[in-house]
Amino acid sequence: MVEKNILLDGQPVYYRMEGTGRPVVLVHGFSEDGTVWENQIGALKNKFQLIIPDLPGSGRSPINDAGWSMEYFAECLRQILDQENISTVSMIGHSMGGYITLAFAEAWPQRLQSFGLIHSTAYADNEEKKTARRRGIEFIQQNGAAKFIEQSVPNLFSEETKKHQPEMVRKILSRYTNFIGQSLVNYYQAMMVRPDRTHVLKSFPRPVLFILGKHDTAVPYEQGLQQSYMPGLSYIHTLEHSGHMGMWEEPELSNDYIDAFLMHS
Template identity: 30%
Template sequence: MSLKSVRGISIGYDEYGSGFPLVLLHGHPFNRSMWQDQKETLQSICRVITPDLRGYGETTIVPGKTTMEEFAGDLAALLDDLGIDRIILGGLSMGGQIVFEFYRQFPERVHALLLADTQPQVDTEEARAARYVTAERILNEGMQDFAEELLPKLLAKGTMASQPDVVSSVRHMIVKTKPEGAAAALRGRAERRDYTPLLREIAVPTLIIVGSEDEFTPIQDAELMNRGIAGSQIAIIEGVGHMPNMERPDEFNAVLRQFLLPIVSSR
């Protein structure tokens, strides 16, 4: 694990391999360890960088509210410090929404995109209110009970029944997340802009991946992005939920590798 001090915070990140940079952004309430299988598989073809987002993992917690704009700014500053100009950028769930924000601010820095189990549209009023309620709840109660409620929504029934190691890894990430960081992200996410109009402006190769049993960002959201982003590719991984990269890593990695190979080989 490496650390960089930028924008008044310390960002923890891992870096594997060499070649064209691929940056992967984790979701909420996780950390960079969710990309372990991807780092091991893809480091042979590119330089894989996995940061902990502000408030998560080894990165500084800033209580209050963390907006998508702040997350994207943190990433830009980290890349500047590493001397990296252009990247392939991917994210899952909240990480995917940060991908949208980064592309909105810095399109010239993006060579290709991965959008995994995410959505561009804003929350409904009900969902927005629930984020604020959840923020207060985890601050008052901690992450343990929240983790147990969240797991069967994050992971497919088959994963819950037959992959105890995956269940344990996801649980561990959630309970190790500091409530102050998670609550700040929840508040910022509730106030995020609508990225749907951005879809038609995306002009780089884009891969969209979604689990067939994803309760949070269902197939319809992936199809919306696929229709909106010209030339994008979509892959539906059967029998998994919101975390296909952990539930079915071999299949996820094969799809991602097939997408990446012609891009990195042309560099």
């Protein structure tokens, strides 16, 4: 493992690199950091060079004063690739990481050999979703990040996972309750204003991966399925026992799907 950083708006952005082979960027989601991919790293690093950032405000990357947006985070990824002199990659994004991947695909499609959305969507927030995020922001501001994560993270898992693997939920909770509240607020605000990017799916000329959770309440299964038919070439997989955290809930299947996609794209 090699640990590096770039300087962005006066603050370092940390990333690590593991493995050798074709470069693949793994982009974490909201209230996570690069360690969310720990179940995938061992399965993929013998075939691919993995680039795993902590986005600004997450993990080992401190918060900065920039105006955050999905485009801003995509630019952050572009600068990491430029620093590594990497011209083309495959990019896999979980949840908010998928929104960032779509922003990258819109700005620099020629730099993507393929990309994947894991429990993510190209649709913009509807009013119901925006209202829920506003309530989340109010809760964070009143009660702090730790209390927010304690309440919200269990909802990301399926009922089956919570019943049979409660230690997994506790592990995620203990890992991410140290978030700075302002980071979570800034992420929420950035997600609320992101545009619809279904046109990116329709116009992207290379393969796109979709991994859907049958019991996902954050990105409902039917919505995920609807968008998966938009690209010219889609790889579509359903995790029958997962909510929004399939990389943890069904790691072996998730790894098989990601590995097969990357080998054929």
